[in-house]
Each structure stands twice: as C-alpha cells, then as structure tokens.
Amino acid sequence: MPRHVDEIGSFDLETDVLVIGYGCAGAAAALEAARSGARTMLLERAGGPGGSSALSGGEIYLGGGTPIQRACGFTDTPEEMAKFLLAALGPDADDEKIGHYAEHSVAHFEWLTEHGVPFKPSLWDSPSWVPPSDDGLMWMGENSWPYNEIAVPAPRGHRPTAEGFGGRLLMERLAAAVSAARVDARFDSYVTNLVLGADRGVAGVVARRYGAEFTVRARNGVVLTTGGFVDNEEMLALHAPQLVGLGKNSDGADDGRGILMAQAAGAAVKHMSAGQIGISLIPGMIARGMIVNGKGQRFINEDTYPGLVGQAALFRQGMDVWVIIDEQGYEAIPEAERWGVRPTQVADSPGELAELIGLPPSALRSTVEVYNRHAKNGEDPLCHKDSRWLRPLSAPFAAISVAAGMNAPAEGGVESGKGASVFTIGGLRTTVHGAVLDLDGAAIPGLFAAGRATSGLHSWGYVSGTSLGDGTFFGRYAGRAAAGGNGTP
Numbered sequence: 001m002p003r004h005v006d007e008i009g010s011f012d013l014e015t016d017v018l019v020i021g022y023g024c025a026g027a028a029a030a031l032e033a034a035r036s037g038a039r040t041m042l043l044e045r046a047g048g049p050g051g052s053s054a055l056s057g058g059e060i061y062l063g064g065g066t067p068i069q070r071a072c073g074f075t076d077t078p079e080e081m082a083k084f085l086l087a088a089l090g091p092d093a094d095d096e097k098i099g100h101y102a103e104h105s106v107a108h109f110e111w112l113t114e115h116g117v118p119f120k121p122s123l124w125d126s127p128s129w130v131p132p133s134d135d136g137l138m139w140m141g142e143n144s145w146p147y148n149e150i151a152v153p154a155p156r157g158h159r160p161t162a163e164g165f166g167g168r169l170l171m172e173r174l175a176a177a178v179s180a181a182r183v184d185a186r187f188d189s190y191v192t193n194l195v196l197g198a199d200r201g202v203a204g205v206v207a208r209r210y211g212a213e214f215t216v217r218a219r220n221g222v223v224l225t226t227g228g229f230v231d232n233e234e235m236l237a238l239h240a241p242q243l244v245g246l247g248k249n250s251d252g253a254d255d256g257r258g259i260l261m262a263q264a265a266g267a268a269v270k271h272m273s274a275g276q277i278g279i280s281l282i283p284g285m286i287a288r289g290m291i292v293n294g295k296g297q298r299f300i301n302e303d304t305y306p307g308l309v310g311q312a313a314l315f316r317q318g319m320d321v322w323v324i325i326d327e328q329g330y331e332a333i334p335e336a337e338r339w340g341v342r343p344t345q346v347a348d349s350p351g352e353l354a355e356l357i358g359l360p361p362s363a364l365r366s367t368v369e370v371y372n373r374h375a376k377n378g379e380d381p382l383c384h385k386d387s388r389w390l391r392p393l394s395a396p397f398a399a400i401s402v403a404a405g406m407n408a409p410a411e412g413g414v415e416s417g418k419g420a421s422v423f424t425i426g427g428l429r430t431t432v433h434g435a436v437l438d439l440d441g442a443a444i445p446g447l448f449a450a451g452r453a454t455s456g457l458h459s460w461g462y463v464s465g466t467s468l469g470d471g472t473f474f475g476r477y478a479g480r481a482a483a484g485g486n487g488t489p
Contacts, residue, residue: 001193001264002193002194002195002196002261002264002265003193003194003195003196003206004195004196005195005196005197005198005203005204008195008204008206008215011204011215011216011217012214012215012216013041013214013215013216013217014216014217014219015039015040015041015184015216015217015218015219016033016038016039016040016218016219016220016483017029017030017033017038017039017040017041017218017220017221017222017223017479017482017483018040018041018042018043018204018205018216018218018221018222018223019033019040019041019042019043019222019223019225019479020042020043020191020205020222020223020224020225020226020258021043021044021045021051021224021225021226021227021258021451021453022042022044022046022048022049022050022051022175022185022187022225023049023050023051023052023053023054023171023225023227023451023471024051024053024170024171024174024451024468024471024472024475025053025225025450025451025452025453025471025472025474025475025478026042026044026051026223026225026451026475027049027171027174027175027177027178027472027475028174028450028471028472028473028475028476028479029223029225029434029448029450029475029476029478029479029482030042030178030181030183030185030479031115031174031177031178031181031183031476031479032475032476032477032479032480032483033223033479033480033482033483034181034182034183035181035480036479036480036483036484037483038220038482038483038484039184040181040183040184040479040483041183041184041185041186041216041218042178042183042184042185042186043186043189043191043205043207043216044185044186044187044188044189045188045189045190045191045253046187046188046251046253047187047188048187049171049174049175049178049185050168050171050175050251051171051227051251051253052227052249052250052251052253052254052423052452053167053170053171053468053471054167054168054170054171054251055165055167055168055250055251056165056166056167056170056467056468057129057130057159057165057166057167057464058159058160058162058165058166058167058168058169058170058468059130059138059140059157059158059159059166059464059465059468060112060157060158060159060160060170060465060468060469060472061085061140061156061157061158061463061464061465061466061468061469062105062106062108062109062156062158062465062469063076063078063080063081063102063105063154063156064076064077064078064081064102064103064105064106065077065106066105066106066109066158067109067121068109068119068120068121068136068137068158069137069154069155069156071121072121072122072123072137072155074154074155075154076152076154076156077152078102078103078105079102080151080152080154081102081105081151081154081156082095082098082099082101082102083150083151084142084147084150084151084156085098085101085102085457085466086098087146087147087150087151087461088140088141088147088305088308088461088462088463089457089458089459089461089462089463089466090274090458090459090460090461090462091459091460092271092459093457093458093459093461094455094456094457094458094459096432097432097456097457097470097474098457100432101457101469101470101473101474104473108469108472108473108476109158111476112472115173115174115177116173116176116177117160117169117170117173117174118160118161118169118173119136119137119158119159119160119161120134120135120136120159120161121136121137122135122136122137123135123137123138123155124137124138124139124159125139126283126284126287126337127139127283127284127286127287127303127304127305127306128283128284128306128337129278129283129306129464130165131159132163132334132336132337133163134159134161134162134163135159136158136159136160136161137155137156137157137158137159138155138157138159139155139157139305140155140156140157140305140463140464140465141304141305141308141463142154142155142156143155143386144301144303144304144305144385144386145301145304145383145384145385145386146384147304156465157463157464157465158465160173167468170468174472186209188209188210189207189208189209189214190207190208190209190257191205191206191207191226191257191258191261192205192206192207192208192213192257192261193205193206193261194206194222194261194262194264194265194447195215195217196265197445197446199445200265200266200444200445201444201445201446201447202218202221202222202265202444202445202446202447203217203218203446204216204217204218204222205218205222218446220446220482220483220484221446221447221448221481221482221483222446222447222448222482223434223448223449223450223475223478223479223482224258224261224262224428224436224447224448224449224450224453225258225449225450225451225453225471225475225478226257226258226259226451226453227250227253227254227258227451227452227453228250228254228256228259228423228424228425228426228427228452228453229254229255229256229259229424229427230243230248230249230250230254230275230422230423230424231248231250231252231253231254231255231256232254232255232256235256235259235260236424239272239273239424239426240272240273240274240275240424240426242273242275242314242315243275243422243424245418246277246314246418246420246421246422247278247418247420247421247422248421248422248423249276249278249421249422249423250423254423254424254452258428258449258453259427259428259453262428262436262444262447262449262453265444265447266438266439266444267428267429267436267437267438267444267447268428268429268437268438268439268441269426269427269428269429269455270426270427270428270429270455271425271426271427271455271458271459271460272424272426272427272455273426273460274424274425274426274455274458274459274460275422275423275424275425275426276307276310276311276422276423276425276462276467277307277310277311277313277314277315277420277422278307278310278420278421278422279306279307279309279310279313279314279402279419279420280402280419280420280421281306281309281323281400281402282323282333282337282338282339282341283306283309284333284334284337284338285323285325285329285330285333285338285341285400286302286306286309286323286325287302287303287385287389288325288329288330288332288333288389288391289302289323289324289325289326289329289393290302290323290324290325290367290368290371290393291309291313291321291322291323291324291402292321292322292324292359292364292367293317293320293321293322294317294318294320294321294359295359295360295363296354296359296360296363296364296366296367297363297367298367298371298382298383299312299316299317299321299383300312300383301380301383301384301385301386302383302385302389303385303386303388303389305463305464307462307463307464308461308462308463310420311460311461311462313402313419313420314420314422319402319403319418319419319420320403321402321403321419322357322359322399322400322401322402323399323400323402324350324353324364324368324393324397324398324399325343325393325397325398325400326393326394326395326396326397326398327396327398328391328394329391329393330343330398341400343398343399343400344398344399344400344401344404345357345398345399345400346396346397346398346399347396347397348395348396348397349365349395349397350364350365350367350368350369350397351364351365353397353398353399356399357399357401368393368397370382371392371393372392372393374390375390375391375392375393376392378390401419402419403418403419404419423452423467424452425452425455425456425458425462425467426455427449427452427453427454427455427456428449428453428454428455429454429455430448430449430450430454430455430456430474430478431443432474432477433448433477433478433480433481434448434449434450434454434474434475434477434478434479434481434482435447435448435481436448436449448478448479448481448482449478450470450471450474450475450477450478450479451467451470451471451474451475452467452471454474456470456471456474457469457470458470
C-alpha cells in the first residue's frame with residue numbers, strides 16, 4: 001500500500017525527478033529529465049543497468065524515412081508506418097501513441113545515434129528472429145500479407161551494429177550517456193512503496209537497500225520504468241492465464257511491482273491479458289516449408305513476422321503445431337540460420353509423416369497436395385505466402401514439434417519452455433506524455449511511467465522493436481514531462 005507523506009517525516013534523499021528501473025525506458029527518461037535541467041536520480045534493484053533490455057535482440061522499430069532506410073534504397077513515410085503498426089499491433093492499438101511515434105520516428109533515430117547507438121546501412125532480407133550478422137535493417141512482416149495490402153512495405157527493424165543480440169550494446173551506449181549526464185544512479189535499491197502527498201499525488205518512494213529502508217522525495221515527479229509482470233505467476237494467473245507455465249523472456253525481475261504500486265495509488269491498467277510469444281522455431285525454415293496445427297492444417301502465412309506466428313500458435317492452436325519441411329528446403333537454409341536445429345521425424349510421404357507425429361494422415365496429405373498444386377504457379381490462395389518462398393515440397397519430408405522446443409533462441413535470448421518464451425505487453429494506462437491515469441481517466445499528480453510497465457503502442461499484436469522503440473521513445477516523453485516540461489522532446 002502507499003505510504004503518506006505525514007508518516008515519513010523527513011526524507012533521506014531528495015531529487016527533482018526520480019526514475020525507478022534502469023532498462024532502456026529508464027535510461028531514456030533519466031536522460032531527458034536531466035537534459036531539461038532537472039536534478040535526476042535513478043534507482044535500480046539490480047547491481048547495474050540493463051534489465052530485460054540488455055538481453056533482447058536489440059531491434060528498435062523506426063521508420064518514416066530514416067537514414068538507414070534511405071541508404072538501403074527504401075522510401076518510407078510516417079503515414080505508411082502508422083498504417084502498418086495500427087494493423088500489426090492488434091485491435092485497439094493506441095492510435096494516438098502510434099501517430100506520435102511514427103511522426104517523430106526519424107527524430108528518435110537521430111536521438112539514438114546522438115547517444116552513441118550505431119546502425120549499419122545494410123539489409124537482412126529474409127525472415128529471422130535475430131539475423132546472424134550485423135546488418136542494421138530487417139523486415140518485421142511489413143512485406144507479408146495482409147500488411148503489404150494495408151501499407152506500402154518498408155523494412156523498419158533497426159538493429160544496433162552487433163553480431164547477433166544487440167540489446168547489450170544498446171544499453172551500454174545509453175548507460176554511458178546517463179553517466180555523462182551526471183544522473184545519480186543508485187543500484188541494489190528495491191522500491192517497495194509510493195509516498196502520497198496531501199493532494200493524493202505522488203511525492204516520493206520508500207525503498208530498501210541491503211535490508212535497510214530509505215526514502216526519497218521527488219519534488220517534480222516519479223517515473224516508473226519497472227518492466228512487465230511475466231515473472232509474477234500470481235499476476236499472470238489473474239490477468240494472462242494463457243502465458244502461465246511457458247518460458248520467460250526477461251531478466252527474471254519483471255515482477256510487476258511498479259504496476260502494483262501504481263494500482264494501489266489508484267492507477268488504471270489496460271490490455272493486461274496481452275503477451276508476446278517467442279515461439280521456438282526457425283523463421284527461415286517455416287518460410288521454406290509450412291507450419292500446421294494438430295489437425296494437419298496450415299493456419300497462417302509462414303513468411304510473416306515470427307512473433308505473429310507465435311501468437312497464432314498459442315492463442316488459436318494451443319501450441320499444438322508442427323513445422324513441416326522437405327530436404328531441399330532444409331538444405332537451402334544457410335547453416336548459420338539453422339541454430340543447430342534438425343528434424344525429429346522423417347518419412348517418404350506426408351501420410352507416413354502424419355502417422356509418425358500423430359496427425360490425421362489424410363489431412364496432412366491434402367494440405368501438402370493443395371499447397372504444392374498452387375506453389376507450382378507461385379500462388380498461395382489459402383494463406384497468401386509470398387511467391388518468393390513458394391515451391392512444391394517433395395520427398396523426403398520432415399517434421400519438428402514446436403511444443404517440444406527446438407533449442408532455438410526466442411526473441412530475447414531466453415531458452416524457451418513448452419515451445420515458447422513470453423513476456424507481457426499490457427500495463428498501466430498512460431497518456432502520450434507518460435502521465436499515469438486513474439480509474440476516472442484523470443492524471444495522478446507526480447506519477448509517470450514508460451516501457452513494459454505500461455500499455456504502450458500495443459494491444460494484442462506485436463512486432464520486434466516495438467518494445468525497445470516504445471520504451472525509449474515514451475521514456476523520453478515521460479522524463480521530460482516529469483521534469484515539468486510539456487513532455488515532447
């Protein structure tokens with residue numbers, strides 16, 4: 001429960017803006033608060049910066065005509081970027097936040113590069129979770145159906161120049177900028193309660209460090225950037241039961257504490273059942289073959305963003321899904337993109353393969369026959385996979401159980417469980433400028449939030465880069481608003 005300022009007496013520490021949590025959203029909030037002239041303090045429960053951001057692939061969703069897009073030969077506009085995001089991020093995606101994000105995306109790219117985040121002007125041009133290269137641009141499903149009919153396709157996944165996972169590099173650069181900005185960063189400090197003032201606004205926090213309690217007064221505002229709640233089984237069971245029992249895509253500290261503290265102070269939440277599903281499969285493998293459900297039927301175009309495949313597999317198929325590929329398709333995958341994955345069952349016909357893996361033989365035979373008949377003509381009238389990836393499949397056929405796991409990395413690098421690693425994308429209801437809203441839709445004085453602690457751009461859809469992008473972009477807004485500005489960097 002919140003504490004009241006009258007209980008505290010005198011605070012142990014004082015600052016203008018207090019940021020809770022030192023991932024990408026916290027770093028961005030602290031940088032903008034300090035840039036606004038506010039005395040800024042940052043509390044982090046771990047022994048150093050990074051959080052789940054440092055374990056991520058590092059992709060940041062940016063567009064509207066960034067220098068990297070232009071260098072790779074692509075024309076893009078904020079309008080087309082917004083169209084794609086509104087479609088891909090699910091029903092009730094936040095159109096106001098998406099509009100701001102798309103309009104100022106190029107400026108946000110420049111902010112990142114000004115703070116030392118490097119991007120290589122080259123394109124990775126095939127489906128992937130994390131390309132085995134340092135290419136700075138990748139597709140996030142913009143060129144797949146139905147999105148290629150909704151918005152003009154342009155790749156918008158911007159990756160810091162690192163081989164493989166780039167989240168660590170992103171956080172190294174942002175942390176260096178925070179240090180240079182003379183932000184007072186304090187580690188091993190776990191915030192337990194908000195402190196409310198006479199106007200029921202947030203006046204500070206109570207925290208613990210090495211077992212000792214201390215208090216911090218925030219004269220202007222507190223910014224919660226504490227992450228989601230995937231590591232809190234009780235909250236998952238209450239809000240997102242379909243995510244219970246799956247692998248966690250986090251640093252182990254996404255316990256929802258920031259959300260709970262804000263709720264105790266009257267905050268509203270939104271889209272708490274939503275989650276991202278890092279399904280345990282190789283995107284380049286399903287693009288060259290197919291993915292089928294327990295009835296032997298295809299259910300999605302396999303060349304789309306793999307996170308959308310994961311959501312369809314869990315929410316619509318209960319993870320009872322199989323990857324089907326032939327030898328030619330497997331051999332066409334560059335070895336670096338296979339992540340050591342090999343088929344678990346092999347047969348000379350679709351019917352025999354179905355019997356091996358427990359699918360209806362006639363159904364799988366029919367699925368492969370229909371797929372092959374249209375693939376000969378470069379067509380896929382059922383699921384609309386792009387002709388680039390269409391080719392009739394031929395014996396021998398192989399299958400891989402997704403639910404059994406494939407020892408492949410999920411999006412954030414955490415080993416998957418039951419075929420998937422997940423994180424939550426719902427949270428506190430906030431304005432564009434990061435103010436936390438109460439149940440009546442009014443801003444709670446002195447309380448701001450950003451990142452996975454909030455319901456940001458998304459509803460029930462997700463593409464890579466919209467966590468780090470959302471966190472850094474709206475973290476900047478929240479930091480500036482908490483410092484007393486209008487919230488727009």
